Amino acid sequence: MTDTDSNKKFANHGVPWEADFGYNQAVQVKDTIYLSGQLSHDSDGTFIAPAKLDKDGRPVDYSQMEQQIRQSYVNAIKLLAEFGATLDDVVEEALFVLDMPAGFVAAAKVRKEMYKTSVPGCASSIVGVSTLAQPVQLVEITFRAVIDRHES
Incomplete structure (x- = not known):
């Protein structure tokens, strides 16, 4: 995690496209x-x-959607941990999917599994x-979490 003078903290996975595109995976304000x-x-x-x-670089099916969603949550959990947070601190998420029917079914299952509740x-x-940015990706998920650090 990187701390800056701007009162922002940053975290990254260390994957090549972070530097290529020039962004941080997570920022805390x-x-x-x-x-x-x-x-x-x-x-x-x-x-x-x-x-x-296919030969044009488009997905031929969406059967990998569930596995991709699950791994995307695993990566989010790792980033949240950098800030002392968990999925319990998530207040908002957005899933961007290439196929809505496949995405809806897969997300409904995996979300409940990852949040460990029937209604996250x-x-x-x-x-x-x-x-999406990477041709082999069928889904991308963003998150917003709030951590209450106020002592009572």
């Missing part, structure tokens, strides 16, 4: 943590359950999009 869109990669930047692509305690949106 006061009691709020903002996570950039999380993808389904491991700690080396290798994509987990990459979509199979956060606002959630799922949005169908036509493309």
Whole structure:
């Protein structure tokens, strides 16, 4: 984690596209943590359950959606931990999916699994999009968490 004079704290995974695009995976300002869109990669930047692509570089099916969502949550959990936070601190998330029917079914299952409850305690949106930054990605998830650091 990086601390700056601007009262912001930053965290990254150390994957190549952070430097290529020039962004941070997470930033904390006061009691709020903002996570950039999380993808389904491991700690080396290798994509987990990459979509199979056709000759034009478009996904041929969406069967890897569930695995990609699960790994995206795993990556979010790692980032949140850098700030002493967990999924319990998440107040809002947005899932961007290439296929709404497949994304909805997979997200409904994995969200409940990752939050360990049938109704996660956060606002959630799922949005169908036509493309994502990495062709093998079927989903990207952003998060906002609030950590209460006030002593009573």
